[in-house]
Amino acid sequence: MLITWRAVALTALGVVAVVLVPAGLTVVLWLALVVLLCVVDTLLAASPRAVELSRRVPMSVRLTEHVTSSLAMTNLGRRTLRGTLRDAWQPSAGAVSNRHELEVRAGDGQRVRTVLTPSRRGDRQADLVTIRTRGPMGLAGRQASLAVPGRLRVLPEFASRRHLPSRLARLRELDGRAAVQVRGAGTEFDSLREYVVGDDVRSIDWRATARRSEVVVRTWRPERDRRVFMVLDTSRTSAARVGDAPRLDASIEAALLLAALASHAGDRVELIAFDRRLRARVAGATGPRLMPAMADALAPLEPALIEADWPGIVGAIRERTSQRALVVLLSALEPAAVESGLLPVVAQLTAVHQVVLASVADPELAELRSGRASSADIYDAAAAQRADLEREAIAVRLRQRGVDVVEALPEDLAPRLADAYLALKAAGRL
């Protein structure tokens, strides 16, 4: 049993009654009247449990977009149900106006819609649906909470997709379809065609020319069907907040752009998320199924506050790919973590694969480094400078072992990694 503001107003009216008839009995009788009316109203209210609730919610939504979760309610009781329904979701699901007024006759139904604007990547759960019914006088009512499970997967925003068209254009330039022929290591024979003025005379295929009546040139195209193996490090270094989001989110953006680009270029993309154990894996998805699979696998990832198991990661890579591949390590260039984790085992990778380390840089460090306002700022600047030097040193050591290091601010990492991939492709180092 619960009461509404009307019951409170009725009780407040009792003050007037007490002033008019100042006696102890007035207080008692007025209270009895209020209680009686509330009890009668509660008994006349429709049962909040005699309902059928049916929830429809889309499987997933991309971050920054919104979806509608709809609840169909059927009144199975014998009375008209008047009241309020609350469709509760976890806070970051962004269900702002989730209270709905109900007025449903017996046997009738009503559909309520709650707009969800998620503010965070991951799986968001629906909580209990609470129905509060009012009696005919609106003084009191009943309330019950029912479990109607619902889950909404909030996919990564993939804001870096705006860089995709320009990178695809660059990719086509590498391709034989473009006017300018690129020939060299890393390209493979595509086809023969008739010589036109302007073609490089060195690309004339004399053997084929001899067989035909016209001069024939060879055309080339970039290699296809290479393997791109991405490793998303979800260990403690990925939890660090850069700007407003954890490092992991910027790494996910970079992984999504690279996956989209590589699948357009005809390469096979595989991804694992790893810290001390496998957190997610995308393999075998090609063509239009790749990106949904990637988004779905990456959406629920959370940073784990543990140290990465680099020998384990190397083992996982070797287990899954025996051929030469482009191995992209989406991790952090943290001197201590790299020194004790990645550095001792990276030679095993570079012996077989082309390895790229993509790391999210912190814009705050550059700010700290240029601080000159007070002596306290100078010490911070010195500390930031020292951290920079150490990071440069560890990057040099990685490069000496054959690792390409890409370090960029969160919003720049995805295009920079895509550029690094295109450069490797153009150079035929995949």
Place this chain on the structure above:
Amino acid sequence: MTATATTEYRPPATTAVRDRTTASGRAKARWARIRLPLVVVALIALTVLFAAFAKPRTSGIALAPDNPAPSGARATAEILKRQGVEITYVRTMREALRADAPGNTLLVTSTNDLTDEQVARLAASKSDLVLLGPSFWALEVLAPGLGTDFADGTEVRTAECDDPDASAARTITVSGPEYRTTSPDITLCFPGGSEGTGAYAVIPGARRTVAFADPSLLTNRHLAQEGNAALALRALGHHPHLTWYVPSLADTSTDAGQGLQPGADALPSWLGLVLAQLAVLVVVIAWWRGRRLGRLVTEPLPVTVPASEATRGRGRLYRRARSRGHAAAALRAGAASRMAVRLGLPRSAGATDVIDGVARATQHTTAEVAALVYGPPPSDDASLLRLAGQLDKLESEVRRS
């Protein structure tokens, strides 16, 4: 082909049909949920009640019969009770006069807090009076002819009078004021140094009035000394009923009927009832607001560790240790490596190559550049700040060249 492709797919709806719980099942579940808290609350309440009733209640009021402190009079009261005297402890004049009748004893522990009306009403009472250290203006009304005088120091005095209580006590301790009288009706006992003084006065009349000059005689501290106990117990134990009145400032009532309430005349009579109705209203509002529309929803949130935290920590360590050498070395190394890159020097370039390169690119001599980039560590924070400024300037000059 984007990540939102999956939103097109509509999954089957999840449904909950009619909560299958029964009223009795819910009641059982509710009872199971509330049982443990109820037991705990009941245990606490029982403990509190037990503690409240198991121990006799005590107070800290001077000369109160329930005060076990040195300034209290619980010892006197307990002994009297054991001797069969029924004690009524009161704090207001109205209550004190309720049992007013001949054959009762009324003890007034102090007259300082009484109003003139109350003193007059006391004078008109019919009980035997025992006054402890009454003030002189009260004495004028209650015992005309008796005045107060001052004696100093604590001394032991003997009765030296024919009052049976006093002679039974033989000696008592006296400190502070004493009485002086010229009236032949008044018996003064335990005289002091001068003529006509005494620490204990008996005023005969329609009812017996006894006055102690020194109230401390009754206290727990002094009761056991000399004949204090004998005098106090005899004076208070004349009748089987003793009203023990400890006056208080808050009380202005004068008779056994309706007492005067402070400000009562200014307030309407229905105020109390309205307050009661408002109290009911508060409870109703609490009930209205107390019920949430469904439970709070929780969500696990990721930890937030700023990536620059370690760097800031190191900056604080430098600062606390006044580690200007390390700080300057870091700033110099950073500037040198950036300038070397700008000048196109190889990574393997030594200090002399960098110095020569920078000197050539700017207007500075090699000695100046060497002192700036590879000089001794600064001696204080101000010179560190200056060094950082000079390095920035040098760097910008290299960049411009």
